[in-house]
Amino acid sequence: MVLHGPNLNLLGTREPGVYGTTTLADIDRQVGERAAARGATVECHQSNVEGELVNRIQEARGRAQAIIINPAAYTHTSVAIADALRAVGLPAVEVHLSNVHAREPYRHGSFVAPVCVGTIGGFGARGYGLALEAVLDLLEEKSTS
Numbered sequence: 001m002v003l004h005g006p007n008l009n010l011l012g013t014r015e016p017g018v019y020g021t022t023t024l025a026d027i028d029r030q031v032g033e034r035a036a037a038r039g040a041t042v043e044c045h046q047s048n049v050e051g052e053l054v055n056r057i058q059e060a061r062g063r064a065q066a067i068i069i070n071p072a073a074y075t076h077t078s079v080a081i082a083d084a085l086r087a088v089g090l091p092a093v094e095v096h097l098s099n100v101h102a103r104e105p106y107r108h109g110s111f112v113a114p115v116c117v118g119t120i121g122g123f124g125a126r127g128y129g130l131a132l133e134a135v136l137d138l139l140e141e142k143s144t145s
């Protein structure tokens with residue numbers, strides 16, 4: 001399951017200098033194609049509402065094998081999203097389009113990072129594809145060990 005947090009629905013339409021020109025629909029399509037090439041499927045959702053993201057994470061239990069999440073600004077504030085990820089126990093990868101560590105100090109912390117397998121940031125939209133490859137590798141390793 002691929003989850004996008006608040007304001008990411010605006011991708012490609014505002015602030016292209018920071019977040020690029022790729023739209024969210026482009027990202028979802030690219031991730032879907034890359035998953036299909038490896039025999040996997042993805043389900044993508046975006047929400048501007050913290051509780052809806054928590055609901056999606058809870059729904060992932062039983063219907064997804066892993067979560068790729070860009071919690072956007074909730075990265076730096078949301079105990080609820082971190083708790084939900086911890087509760088479902090699925091392998092999760094945190095993705096950021098920008099390099100948050102090269103930005104304002106309030107973006108340097110993440111409530112989500114400690115409950116994720118890893119974080120990919122600073123590579124723009126291609127970060128989602130990198131996250132997908134990483135998590136599929138992980139699932140394959142687990143299934144053969």
Ligand code: CA2
Nearest residue numbers: 007010011014015072073096097098107
């Ligand atoms: O770099 C990232 O992916 C972020 O998660 C993006 C968040 C920001 O709060 C995080 O610190 C880092 C902001 C998403 C806002 O997306 C927009 C897209 C287009 C236009 C305006 C905002």
